[in-house]
Amino acid sequence: MDTDERQLTPRGEERRRQLIEFAARRFAENGYHPTSVAEIVEGLGVGKGVFYWYFDSKDELFRAILSEGQRDLRRHQRDAIAGDLTPLERVRNGVRASIEWSLEQPVLVRLFQFAATDERFAGLLRQGERIAVRDAAHQIQEAMEAGEIPCADATLLAQAMLGVHTRIVHLMATGQIEATDEIISTAVDFCVNGIRGAADRSFI
Amino acid sequence: MDTDERQLTPRGEERRRQLIEFAARRFAENGYHPTSVAEIVEGLGVGKGVFYWYFDSKDELFRAILSEGQRDLRRHQRDAIAGDLTPLERVRNGVRASIEWSLEQPVLVRLFQFAATDERFAGLLRQGERIAVRDAAHQIQEAMEAGEIPCADATLLAQAMLGVHTRIVHLMATGQIEATDEIISTAVDFCVNGIRGAADRSFI
DNA sequence: CATTCACTTGACCGATCGGTCAACAATGGG
DNA sequence: CCCATTGTTGACCGATCGGTCAAGTGAATG
Incomplete structure (x- = not known):
């Protein structure tokens, strides 16, 4: 029987959570491959x-961790750009919210980063990334149509912003730079200026 | 006797190269941990x-791969910013050269990315990164002093540029975006605009 | 030809890996 | 109280891991 079709009681749900949270922490600290199932139990x-009883394999557990983490990040991003804002404000808030979520979830950030390097998980990671990038690109596109910024490849600019986000968060999580509000602002400004000053390379 | 103090004949040098190149390829394709020493030999x-005979351990081999890769990248970056250029031109050329080198060395790029996620190798990786970032920050600082761009935290801006570089290269290496000259230019522009438009947050 | 040392072989080692399973405990509805 | 279902145990499995080592081979030097 597939473990993910199993009917869990509240007790079972709690055990599943314990496994996910403990394993995620160990994977982040020690690495996925060097952390054994024996060590987790x-x-x-x-x-x-x-x-x-709860997972078919170690791989499936990791995929579950990834999926739940991505879902949580996505929720925060959505909340951040809700409300009555201009497209450019939405972009700014989205980047800032992503950085702040990442600082609160260093374990998941680390696992995302590892997942990108392993074929077993890269596909799943990309799914989530694509959704986030598509949304960011959508906001950038609207900013272009509103005349707030010059026209360019919105998806590519969104990817560049994601690159800045990833790097800054990585540096803060590893203690290489401080996680001050001022530094976050500078990073966000870098992104906004990056898309605002972009030369017109579109064919519109 | 430590293997790295051993005197190698030309034949030995060649064998060492074979091991490094084959292992690097397998590590990039399969992952570091899942690739066994038995598989390599x-x-x-x-x-x-x-x-x-050539390496004390699997870890040491990986460190050797990292070191040699970083040295090669460094050489290319140095060459790219040589000559009679303005600071901003140097920045532009440096970013472009790094992207182009990375596209020619997908194996090493992948291994760098993994190394950042594993404590065993993160320190070694950071050494090389610090040097590259320090140099980029130096060029940005000069551009500020020359009045080409407003004053800001040069190191942080250099890190942001590295983030863009890393993301763009990763997308190209995984086939998620094309590696056209136009796209590279857009990415480089994003970086230049990011530092050019930066608000003045320094205390100078 | 003899000596030397760089280089190579592959069987072997203890440890550990991910995963299985028959037996057993707790829980809750009837 | 019974019984079905959920949850738990831990010994056990074959495979594989990184690493060792005594016994060799290759080629250059004198």
Whole structure:
């Protein structure tokens, strides 16, 4: 029987959460491959069978962690650009919210970064990225149509912003730069200026 | 005896190169941890002892790959900003050269990305990054002093540019966007506009 | 030809890996 | 109280891991 079709009681749901949270932390600290299933179940003080009651494999557990993390990030991004804002304000808020969420979720950020380097998980990661990028590109496109910024390849600019976001968050999470509001603002400004000053390369 | 103090004959040098190149390719394709030493030596058709004649451990081999890769990238960056150029031209050329080198070295790019996620190698990777960032920041600083761009945190802007570079290269290497000259130009423009339009947040 | 040292072989080692399973405990509805 | 279902145990499995080493081979030097 597939573990993801199993009917879980509240007790079961809690155990599943424990496994996901403990494993995510160990994966982030030690790496995915070097962290064994034995280590995870010992850390929770349970038998090995518990693990395979809730997950078909170690890979599937990691995919579950990824999916839930992406869903949470996505929710925060959505909330950040809600309300009555100009397109450019939406872009600014979206970038800032993503950075702030990432600073609160260093474990997931680290796992996202690893997932990008492993073929087993890269596809799943890309799915989530594509949605976020498409949305950001949509806001940029609207800013262009509103005349706030010159026309250019909106998707590419969104990807560039994601690059800035990823780098800044990585530096803050590893303690290489401080996570002050001023530095976040400078990073956000870099992004906004990057798209605002973009030369017209579109064919519109 | 430490393997890195060993005196190698030309034959030995060649074998070392074979090991580094084959292993780098396998690490990039399959991942570092999932690729075994046995797989590497079998791929080269040699006995296992050969591996441990040239390297103390699998980890040390990976570190050697990283070091040599970073040295090569560094050389290209240096060449790109040589000559009689304005600071802003230097920045532009440096970013472009880094992107182009990365497109020619997809294997190393992939390994750099993985190294950033593993504590065993993150330190070594950071060393090389710091040098590159320091140099880029130096060019940006000069552009500020020459009045080409407003004053701001030069190091942070250099890091933001590195973020754009990393993301764009990753997308091109994974086939998510085309590696056309026009797209590279848009990315470089994003970087230049990002630092050019930056608000004055310095204390100077 | 003899010596030397760089290089190579591959069987072997203990440890650990992801995953299985038969037996057993807890829970809750009837 | 019974019983079905959910949840748990931990010994066990074959495979594979990184790493070792005594025994060799190759080629250059004298």
